[in-house]
Each structure stands twice: as C-alpha cells, then as structure tokens.
Amino acid sequence: MSNTDLSNQDAVAKLKELAESIDFAMLCTDMAAKPFHAIPMSTKKVDADGRIWFLSGRDSTHNDNIRRDNQVEVLYSDPSSMRFLNVYGKAEIRRDREILKELYGSADDSWFDGLDDPNLSAIEIAPLQAHYWDVKGNRLVALLKMGWGGVTGSEPDLAQHGDLKM
Template identity: 50%
Template sequence: MKNLSNKEAVEKLRDLATDIDFAILSTNLGQAKFDATPMSTKKVDDEGNIWFLSGKKSNHYNYIKEDNKVALMYSKPGNMSFMNVFGKAEIVSEQSVISELYGTGDDMWFDGENDPNICALKITPDEAEYWEPKQNKLISFFKFGIATIKGEQPDLSQHGHITV
C-alpha cells in the first residue's frame, strides 16, 4: 500500500480522474438509498479539487444543498484502474467558471453555457484510494497466466491511499 500526499497526491488524483474520466457521484450518503449519478470530469485543479458541470434540477444538486458529503467512484475495468474519492461538494454558479469548464459535448445536456439550469460542482477531496496495474495490460495478462499455471497468487496491481 502506497500513501501519497501533497503534490504527488494531486498528480495521482489528476492522472486517474482525467484518464478514467467518468465517475459515479454519490450523494445523500447517510441514507440506505443514496443517490448515484454518472458524471464526466471536467478538470482537476492544482489544489486537487475535481470539477464537474451539473444541472440545478438534478437530485444530487438538492442533496448537496442539504449535505455536502459526497463520494466519487471511478472505474476503468479495461485498464484495471479504479479510484474512490471521499470529500465535500460545493455548488459554484459563477459564469466564468462554467464557461471555462463548458465544452461542445455539454450541448447534449444543456442549452449552451448560459443555460440557467447549469452550475459547476467543485469536489474537495478529503481522501481517496486507488488501484491500478503495476505494468501494462499485456504484461499483467502474462503474469496472471504464469501465476495460474504455478498455482500462485498473481501480484498485478498496486493499491494506494491519497490524502490531498
């Protein structure tokens, strides 16, 4: 288990969040039926904050207004890369921030960057955990095959804890 903090932590967080891109944003965490919504990562800033665009009419928007504790679950099974992030969400309505994050792909969800329904979500991580392969996929499959033949446990991934 590797423990990362400070600049190294922000870089690992940025690398994984931007490479995986899509995350499940979970809100209403204190309830048995929490809310989970797929989101596309817009950026990870120099402080390690993760940014998304969101709609003000969404369930998670209302849950964040009540309780800002959130979890993000990133998963890219094809690469065997995963990350869980626990932190606090902040709703940001500044047009300059929305304009910076907005891309043409967002037209699918919003009526342009000036849509009155749009806002940005700033997720400030408290901590995160990640799992990723130690080597590329081909080497990992080869090592898995060898370990299977030998009846051994393969050592394919690394696990780490991130404190931002």
C-alpha cells in the same frame, strides 16, 4: 498487490491521472439515505489542488442533495484496465461565469442550452479521503504475470493500491 500511499503533489497527480483518464464516475449524494443517490457524471477537470469538477443542472436531485448535505463519494471504475478510484469529499455548487466558461464544451449542448443556460452550474469536490487501485506496468504485462501465476501456482504482484493524502 502492494500498498503505495501517496501524499501531496504525488497524490494530486495520481488522482488527476486516474480521474481524467477514466472520465466517467458515479457521484453519490444523500449518503445517509438507504439507498443513497448515485448518478453518472463526466469529469471536466481535476485542478492543481486535486479538486474534481463536474457540470450539473441547478435543479437536479444531486444538486438539491448537496445543498442539504455536501458530503459526497465519487467512484471511478475502469475494469478493462484494472484502474479504480474512490474519493470522499465535500461538494460545493458554483455559478461563477469564468468557471462555467472554462468547463463548458460543445458536447455539453446535449444537456444545456449553452453557456447562458440559467440551469447550468458546476460542482466542485474537495477530496478529504481518497484510495486508488492501479495495475503495475501495462495491461499486457499484467496478463502475462497472471498466466505465469496460473502455471506456477504463485500469486503475482499485479497491482498497487494506496491512500491519496492531499
């Protein structure tokens, strides 16, 4: 596994690629508690500055936790493609109508009563630290390298990982 740290726009691009392609993540709040609070969330977008956006209920436990302590961890995992992302950052709850309008889709009707639902809010996460793990090349090539490593006894370089510095 090779280490490849990325910075600036390369880091934002990698974060965006992974977060939007994996989509679902575990949003961890109340980090000082044992156990901390974790809930699955669907990524609505990653903006040009690398901020991650989710929709959320204003009255939710995780929103309450963010109001008390805005430090959060977001964990993305796609074991089938061997892609992972860990983001530590500061969260803010947003109620701006334009932001909600941009993020809201018809699938969100399962959780909210439309864009005018008074319980609708957005969570904006500004990354402070991020680390990724990603397979090199495509999955088929990685599987072939794993097989070759098993036959030869060598350790194949299948993946890369690194810090994302934005």
